[in-house]
Amino acid sequence: MITIALIDDDDADAEVTASMIDRYFDGDASRYAVTRFADGDSLLRDYKASFDLMFLDVEMPGTDGVTVARRLRVVDDQTVLVFTTKMAQYAVEGYDVDAIGYLLKPLNYYAFAIKMRKAEDIVARRRSVTVPLTVGSETVFVPSADIRYVEVLDHALLYHTGEGIRKVWASLKDAAETLEPVGFVPVSRYCLVNLEWVRAVHGDDVDVDGERVRVSRSRRKSLMQALAAYHGG
Structure with missing residues (x-):
């Protein structure tokens, strides 16, 4: 099972991402678990390094996604990060926190699936001997x-x-x-x-x-x- 954190203040956007995750896993809920956070501060509060993968929205009220990622990396350097954003110019900021890339909203399933495969490969290697x-x-x-x-x-x-x-x-x-x-x-x-x-x-x-x-x-x-x-x- 892969554990996924979905951090997005927009309910509709979060629902789209969650549906794409379910589509990627062919509706098999035994293969993944998603936890939704409405903002980055709620993710960081009492954070425990328990997620394999995060989809992190960049433009959020309060602490923005890039700042959340920088704070996250202080305590967790293993979680695979993918930024989601409506503004492509923010994407380049993600690379100093070792993100594997970004997805532009509205999300395209095929671009999403490419990122998921890459994330799965990384998670599998980290779990392997x-x-x-x-x-x-x-x-x-x-x-x-x-x-x-x-x-x-x-x-x-x-x-x-x-x-x-x-x-x-x-x-x-x-x-x-x-x-x-x-x-x-x-x-x-x-x-x-x-x-x-x-x-x-x-x-x-x-x-x-x-x-x-x-x-x-x-x-x-x-x-x-x-x-x-x-x-x-």
């Missing part, structure tokens, strides 16, 4: 966010990734020590799945990015609990 996978004389370095699941086959491990399957000679125990802290859970004695890629649970199977993976009965309850925690339930 890098896993070195050695096959023969070659070692490749794979971000954990790109690994869908890991399974045992004939005393080897198969890493199912976005680039295909990589077979390495290693133990699942060693893989678990690296991957469990970043959102992987065991679904059997022979398989770890990345919760980020779990799309559904069907009886004794789990859908991991379109592939069916068997879940042992002893692991089903802990899997459901892990999914609920991961998605904020």
